[in-house]
Amino acid sequence: MRFPKTIVLAAAALFLPCEGAAADSCAETAKTQLDLNLCADETFKKADRELNELYKKILTEYADDPKFIEKLKMAQRAWLKFRDAEMDALFPHQDEDRYYGSVYPMCSASWLTTLTQERIAQLRKWSDKVQQGDICSGSIKVKE
Template sequence: MKKLILILFLLLTFDCFAQTQAEMSRDANELFKNADKELNEVYNQILTDFKKDSIFIENLKKAQRLWVQFRDAELNMKFPAYPGNHYGSMLPMCRAFYLKELTENRTETLRAWLGVEELDACNGSVRSE
């Protein structure tokens, strides 16, 4: 009886942690999608909060378009498209993790416009009290 319980325990334990590469890539992509969703929420909130400042909005949109180009260039620099299957089946997962990291960094950069920073002459368009 003890052996049966041990075998069942081991089978269930190993099964819970087993993942295929496709599943790991899907999970990584889901993490990136969540980070991208959060970035879009922060971006849209800034657009709402600064809607009366047309010059700022124009510059924010330009900066965001350029950031997307930068993000894509960074991704291609980190994982160049070498001929053949250079990276193997892990590439989609690795790319998604790097996109997630870049996106989270951008979100943190944009968050400054949602909060109130200390009074500083170099805050620029970041609102201060």
């Protein structure tokens, strides 16, 4: 199935998460579906790197609380299983050659980026810390 370039570019604008001027520039200069797929993949890789850096930062900042570290690692493993199951639910026929067409890599990477950005937002509370007096902050450290 072949899509007109305007439809592909419109789809890219809808599905590609905004990651600043670099991602916009990539999508704007893309001339083929392959280019759009590569842009989406690079955007996902950037989000994945950010998630891994934040996760490592939290592990370092909370190294004095081994019980928290153990629970955070369990939560992260569970999130990875959720992410993969969510992708399987979104694209249940991904193993069937050409089922979703040439836009599949772009759409898949875009969904992975969205899920990863949501996880970054969830983890950021441990890195950002809370104000003194927040009585429901659990394991989140207080800002100094």
